[in-house]
Amino acid sequence: MDATSRVSDLGGSVMVKEEKKVDQSTEDEPKIHGNKSVNGSKIRKEVGSSMPTSADLGNIKLMQMAAPRSISPVETKGSSVTRKDQEDQLLESAKVEMGEVREENERLKTVLARIMKEYQSLQTHFFDLVQQEQSNKKSIDGHEVVPPNHNTHQESLLEDDHQELISLSLGRSSSSLSGHLNHQTKFKDEKMINSTSISNNNDNKPVMEDEFKEGLALGLDCKVEASKTVCTNSANPSPENSFEENKEEDVREQWPPSKMLKIMKSGEDEVSQQTAMKKARVSVRARCDTPTMNDGCQWRKYGQKIAKGNPCPRAYYRCTVAPACPVRKQVQRCVEDMSILITTYEGTHNHPLPISATAMASTTSAAASMLMSGSSTSRPSNITTSATATTSSAQDLHGLNFGLSENSRPRHFYLSHNSSITSSATSHPTITLDLTVPSSSSSMLSSASQFNRFSSSLPTQPCSAIP
DNA sequence: CGGATTTGACCAGCGC
């Protein structure tokens, strides 16, 4: 991704053909070709080497520390004085190195402490909100109306909380924080004491450190770590907690679902695993003149279909940044307004993302995390859930039996007034981010405002084409 | 010629 293509990213509407040329001539990113053999190893290597993570760097440091400095045989042949000098030199350099590492360590500690502090405050806020919501529900008997005693100050606080909560997962991988949130909320709701990756005792710190490290290690891959541990710990294995669900090495986690289902049918917990296939989706509405939004990833079109109720064909894309990346996206024009492009993302990238793709990935991750974590219970009143998609799987979804899930309805959130996309034919919980609404909309949920931040960092007028 | 896209066929899930 070079300057030229970045310009095209930011420049808004760019001719498709032109961008294609730019991409081909300037980008070395590998492409995968549907039915033909793929040089997977090469791709993996390129992808892997392109984005060293912080953890990688840290590991290098650690390795440097750990590796004993040996004296070469040549050195040992010198006189004792020379050898002593060399040893002293080595000692000195080692000391200097140690000092550097120590500094780095201190810096990382500071960062970690800050993150933990933020997380704990967020957690506190979140619990408060959940409790508040529950008490509201009791008093209103399930109606989604803001209680009269909900003063504006509280509302602003809520919004601030949300904003803080979501945006924290933006800057880096959402895995740590949103994962923790998922964990905690689930933990609280289901009284899952046996969670190994999260606990409410004093062992919290190491766990958080680990996850923090992992978050760094994952870089911008935007995984939500929670689901992994949830799955392993829950008696009723729950599906992904978000659209950025865990990617096990297990091939069953890969697409296509139909084939996976065949494999899984022999399993004991067939039902629960089938529900795991009901991945959360993040739908993005944006005004776009070009065929697809440029979200920074590379996609290959593998199908097109005319969906019922919309004369515009729906295009199916899969991510080609990595050979086995399970991420799919669907692109379709809005039937009401042809200038609006509806892009629906599903799945998790199992590879480092290009920088230009991280904004979208982080945002969708955050949105999906919110969706799957059941944070709807603490959403502002203008956020409504949809009853259009009826499915039993939604209730099964990860056992996050917050508020709405009691109704055995799928969680389908609309993050703005104008958002309207239904998944009635699918049983995927879907969250819709509407970029067609001005960001100044005061009532938008934090994640939507966060998304507006994303939209301002991406081609947003509102988008440019993908080759 | 290699890679990307198109498009008809096929399959699974769901409702009746």
Add this chain to the structure above:
DNA sequence: GCGCTGGTCAAATCCG
């Protein structure tokens, strides 16, 4: 069981 629909596959085709 049947038909409808969404989603995927893969051969054919297009394109640079």
